[in-house]
Amino acid sequence: MSRNSQPDPELTHRLTRRGMLGVAAGATAAALLGAATTPAAAATETARGSHGRGRPVLPPGRLGIQLYSLRDKVSTLGFGPVFAELEKYGYDEVEFAGYTQGSAGPITLAQLRRLARNHGLNPIGSHVGYYSSDPNAYTFAQNLTKVLDDAEALGLKHIGTAAGPFRYGSTVDAWKRAAEDFNTYGAAAKARGMKFYQHNHSEEFSFASDNPKVRLYDVLLAETDPDLVHLEMDIYWAYVGQFRFSQRPDGTPAPFEPLDYVLRRPDRYPLFHVKDGVSDPSTQHGYRMVDVGDGDIDYKRFISAVTRLRGRRFAHHWQAEHDNPTESFTFARRSSAHLHSLREKC
Numbered sequence: 414m415s416r417n418s419q420p421d422p423e424l425t426h427r428l429t430r431r432g433m434l435g436v437a438a439g440a441t442a443a444a445l446l447g448a449a450t451t452p453a454a455a456a457t458e459t460a461r462g463s464h465g466r467g468r469p470v471l472p473p474g475r476l477g478i479q480l481y482s483l484r485d486k487v488s489t490l491g492f493g494p495v496f497a498e499l500e501k502y503g504y505d506e507v508e509f510a511g512y513t514q515g516s517a518g519p520i521t522l523a524q525l526r527r528l529a530r531n532h533g534l535n536p537i538g539s540h541v542g543y544y545s546s547d548p549n550a551y552t553f554a555q556n557l558t559k560v561l562d563d564a565e566a567l568g569l570k571h572i573g574t575a576a577g578p579f580r581y582g583s584t585v586d587a588w589k590r591a592a593e594d595f596n597t598y599g600a601a602a603k604a605r606g607m608k609f610y611q612h613n614h615s616e617e618f619s620f621a622s623d624n625p626k627v628r629l630y631d632v633l634l635a636e637t638d639p640d641l642v643h644l645e646m647d648i649y650w651a652y653v654g655q656f657r658f659s660q661r662p663d664g665t666p667a668p669f670e671p672l673d674y675v676l677r678r679p680d681r682y683p684l685f686h687v688k689d690g691v692s693d694p695s696t697q698h699g700y701r702m703v704d705v706g707d708g709d710i711d712y713k714r715f716i717s718a719v720t721r722l723r724g725r726r727f728a729h730h731w732q733a734e735h736d737n738p739t740e741s742f743t744f745a746r747r748s749s750a751h752l753h754s755l756r757e758k759c
Contacts (some may be wrong), residue, residue, distance in 0.1 A: 477506030490517030599641030
């Protein structure tokens with residue numbers, strides 16, 4: 414909730430995304446950097462100075478995009494032309510935010526899956542609502558079997574929600590109850606060979622209303638079964654949470670580092686949202702959202718730290734996103750070019 418009389422852009426985003434669900438919604442790094450690169454992408458790549466030196470930070474075959482960022486193009490052009498552009502930009506995966514394409518006309522799930530495959534794109538996941546007051550709503554709570562049927566038809570390995578676990582309130586017990594819901598959805602997804610996941614905004618990092626010493630995100634982690642419930646860290650909103658909730662309600666310091674959550678339990682974070690922001694402490698959220706590469710979040714550091722993990726082979730996937738890009742194809746092209754340009758010294 415906004416703490417002043419101005420609209421809360423995060424709340425607006427969440428409501429807009431929920432309305433989007435069910436209504437409107439590869440090439441490798443070598444393809445991006447080589448002869449198949451579009452002239453505009455090549456110019457961007459050269460300007461950012463990677464010149465092919467060092468070890469790529471981005472794991473091969475793991476760059477995706479959340480199609481909510483391209484909802485304007487999907488709803489007017491349709492999935493086919495959008496997928497064709499993403500193929501040119503070097504994307505490997507797509508994450509859905511609805512399976513319809515507005516004025517572009519009807520499309521079946523089988524057609525949608527085939528379109529993605531024809532453009533070298535792997536459908537990696539999808540955002541679906543958590544619950545609704547409408548008993549017939551397309552959500553996990555109201556229509557779990559249908560949600561999983563559709564995900565299975567698309568060949569998804571992950572199916573999740575971008576809704577916070579606030580269904581029953583913001584107390585510790587309320588989040589324990591929501592965790593039980595998530596465990597149920599996770600068990601049902603696992604039985605189909607999929608992973609259920611929850612995508613955060615910043616409010617998940619706030620404190621329980623009945624125990625201001627307890628961060629709600631920690632309740633979610635503790636009360637969900639790690640074999641059944643996974644997390645998609647939206648890195649931008651996690652850093653907003655770091656800015657907004659670095660102190661408990663009584664003013665005592667409570668700093669946290671988003672990356673530390675991942676490094677402690679990398680198996681719980683198969684997916685990430687890569688969106689960027691310019692630091693601006695004068696704003697409510699502490700950042701102004703921008704295209705990936707134009708902000709202050711150190712993605713070279715973040716992605717490197719995750720991909721350097723030793724031991725088990727963790728399959729992490731990185732989905733570029735901007736909630737309201739100025740021009741969505743430009744955002745998609747520039748974000749891919751920047752992420753592919755990041756290099757570490759060998």
